[in-house]
Amino acid sequence: GAGVSQSPSNKVTEKGKDVELRCDPISGHTALYWYRQSLGQGLEFLIYFQGNSAPDKSGLPSDRFSAERTGGSVSTLTIQRTQQEDSAVYLCASSSPGANYGYTFGSGTRLTVV
Amino acid sequence: QKEVEQNSGPLSVPEGAIASLNCTYSDRGSQSFFWYRQYSGKSPELIMFIYSNGDKEDGRFTAQLNKASQYVSLLIRDSQPSDSATYLCAVNLRNYKLTFGKGTLLTVNP
Numbered sequence: 001g002a003g004v005s006q007s008p009s010n011k012v013t014e015k016g017k018d019v020e021l022r023c024d025p026i027s028g029h030t031a032l033y034w035y036r037q038s039l040g041q042g043l044e045f046l047i048y049f050q051g052n053s054a055p056d057k058s059g060l061p062s063d064r065f066s067a068e069r070t071g072g073s074v075s076t077l078t079i080q081r082t083q084q085e086d087s088a089v090y091l092c093a094s095s096s097p098g099a100n101y102g103y104t105f106g107s108g109t110r111l112t113v114v
Numbered sequence: 115q116k117e118v119e120q121n122s123g124p125l126s127v128p129e130g131a132i133a134s135l136n137c138t139y140s141d142r143g144s145q146s147f148f149w150y151r152q153y154s155g156k157s158p159e160l161i162m163f164i165y166s167n168g169d170k171e172d173g174r175f176t177a178q179l180n181k182a183s184q185y186v187s188l189l190i191r192d193s194q195p196s197d198s199a200t201y202l203c204a205v206n207l208r209n210y211k212l213t214f215g216k217g218t219l220l221t222v223n224p
Contacts, residue, residue, distance in 0.1 A: 033212075035214075041216065042217060045211055095210070102204070105159070
């Protein structure tokens with residue numbers, strides 16, 4: 001696609017429920033990243049996928065968080081047993097080989113846990 | 115020490131003035147440096163990148179990099195109210211992962 005597509009744009013869920021967030025990167029971009037941004041906070045790295053390599057999961061805050069990327073394209077971020085502190089905007093980004101050119105971000109998913 | 119530091123602001127400048135945004139980073143091995151603009155309620159948008167010492171100009175924007183001082187800055191000339199946003203500095207710390215500062219809120223007053 002022309003840009004990074006994320007869905008849903010907004011998600012309100014009850015504490016304890018599982019949620020899935022989807023990201024469709026720019027066609028041809030081999031690298032895909034998930035970040036989250038809490039109110040008034042900076043961007044927090046969560047996970048990075050590059051081609052067929054093992055993902056860098058070093059930023060996942062707990063084992064309730066997981067992500068997969070199928071066929072080197074679409075990615076799903078899953079949060080199990082959501083907590084109120086998971087409320088944030090979850091941003092997906094993709095980039096082409098050669099990190100000098102930065103990321104292109106999607107419009108994000110605003111997650112609210114009530 | 116935080117990896118990427120920015121003054122949170124807010125930085126307020128009058129329309130037409132030069133806005134100067136600053137960023138320092140801790141890892142001397144950092145390879146490339148980015149400035150993103152984020153409007154309220156929107157996602158970050160890449161506006162400049164730089165990886166060599168010196169200045170890089172693009173329209174009203176100039177990025178400046180000094181690796182010896184571990185310092186990168188963004189100058190916005192002829193500031194416009196539409197430039198009002200949070201500006202995020204990001205640094206590539208040796209791999210594909212970018213580390214972001216918390217951003218500086220810029221307000222340009224008409």
